[in-house]
Amino acid sequence: MEIQEFRRARLRKWLETHSAPQKEKSYFSQLASGSASFGERAARRIERAYGMGHLYLDGDFHDGQAVVLKAEPARILSGQAEQLIEEIKAADHVGIPPEAFSAISTLLRHMSPPASTDRAAGD
The missing domain is CATH 1.10.260 (434 Repressor (Amino-terminal Domain))
Structure with a gap:
């Protein structure tokens, strides 16, 4: 082949x-x-x-x-997530500083909801 x-x-x-x-x-x-x-x-x-x-x-x-390789599992992302990924790729391509990636990563970790929360108890 x-x-x-x-x-x-x-x-x-x-x-x-x-x-x-x-x-x-x-x-x-x-x-x-x-x-x-x-x-x-x-x-x-x-x-x-x-x-x-x-x-x-x-x-x-x-x-x-x-x-022959196994197919990778499909990962379905929202349109917003796909757009953010494309923006990060473009920024990486032009060479933004590592601190910017660190800041983005920190922001996303702080914005993500905890893995398990009992929202009903606090409401």
Whole structure:
């Protein structure tokens, strides 16, 4: 199996649990079907842009041999969470300071409701 075909298979698997981005639906379709080249640069860009993880599309492809990987469980996030993730990715790409990430993390931890609360007792 060629690496491009392996990437296509991994992209199709990813699309089973994720929607193709609206702005790239046509491109994703072309990649998955084989009508567009699926080179190294395209694979890395897609992985970065859509949070797949570095080398996700290459999986365990070594020396022309593919190792079948289990599908990752679907994680359903709200639209607001998806937007925040995209904003953090964009900020990371331009190089915001580590202190900013620390502040965001601290804010989110303090805003999250406790794991188990008895709201009725306090109301």
